[in-house]
Amino acid sequence: MTIFLSICLMHFVAQLSPGPDVFLIAKSAVSQPYHNTIKLIAGISLGILLWVILTLFGFAALMQQLTWLQSMLMAFGGSFLLYLGWQMFKGGLKALGKNSEIKTVELKQQHRFFLLGLTTNLSNPKTLIYFSSVFAMALAAEHGQQLYIALAIWIPIQTFLTFSALMILLARPRLKAAYQYYAAHIDLISGVIFIGFAVVLWWQLIQLWW
Template structure:
C-alpha cells in the first residue's frame, strides 16, 4: 500500500465513520438522555464509554472480520439479536425511571459519589452491543477495506475513530447540558426518559424484525 493509497483509504473510512456517528441511533439517544437528566459530566463519561467501544469495533474490523463472517455466517445475526435485546432492556428501564430533581442536585451528587463508572459502563455497553454500530463496521470494513492494511494505517484508524467518536458525543453532551437549557428541561425529565425509552424499544424491535425477516 503506497502512501497516497493509504491516506485515501484513511479519508474514506474517516468520512464514512463521521456520517455514521452523527446519524441518530442508540448512542445518540443514550448520550442525550444522560446529558439532559443526569448532567454534563454524566454525558461526557457516557461519551467516553462509547468512544472506548469503538476500539473493539475497529479491532474486529481490522483483524479477523472476514474470517468470522466466512466461518460463522450466523454470527452477525446473533450479535444483532443480542444487541436488540439490550436496546429493549435499556428502553424498558427508561420507561420505568422515576422523576429527577428539578434543581439538578441529584445529577451533581451522582458524579461526586463516583457514579462516573456507571455512566462510562453504560456508554461502553451501549456501543459494544449496538447492532447499528456492529453492522456499520461490518459493512465499512468489508466494502472499503478490501486490501491488506499496513500497521501504521491500523494504528491511525485505531486512534482516530474512537477519539472522533468521543469528541462528537462529548460535544453533544456539553451542548445539551447547558445550564439554562438543562434547568428548562428538568421539568420534563420524566417525559424525556419515556421518549428515549420508546425510541430505544423501537430501534430494538426494528433490528429484530430486520434480522428475523432477512
C-alpha cells in the first residue's frame, strides 16, 4: 500500500509539473465552457491509458532498442507541438485587433477538443519511458503483479480527476474575466511556450543521434 501511494503521489507531482497537458488545460479552463475542457481532459486521460497499455506490453523496451522508432515518434511530437504553438501565437496576433473573429474560430473547433487532448498527450514519447520506470518500481515491490494491475487501472483515473480539479480551480469567474481582458497576450505567451516544448523535443532528438 505504501509503494502504491508513493507512486500515486509521484504521478500527481509529475502531472502538475509544467508541460503541454497542463498549459493546454489551463488555457482551456479560463477561455472555454466546462464541457469543452472536460473533453480535452478525457482525451489526455485516454492518451495516458494508451501509454500505460504500451508499457504493459513492453513497448518502452522496444522503443529504446529501435532508435529509429523513438526518433519517428519524437519528430511527430515536436512537429505537432510546433504546429499547436504557432496556431496559438498566430491567433494571439489576430486577436490583438480582431477579437470577434477569434471567437468564431474557437466555436467552430469545439468538436475537436477530445482529439486535441489525445494528440497533445501522445506527442511526447518520453511519457513511455516515465511509465516504464513507474511500473518497474511496482514490479520490484512485494505483490508486484497485483500492484501492477492496480496502477494500470488507477493512473488514468487519477489523471482525469486531478486535471478536472485543476480545471475547476482555474475556471473561476475572476480568472475567466482576466483571461478575456488579456486573451491576446496570453495566446502569444502560450504559443511561445508550446514552440519551446517543440524545440526541446527536437533538441532531444538531435542528441539521440549525436
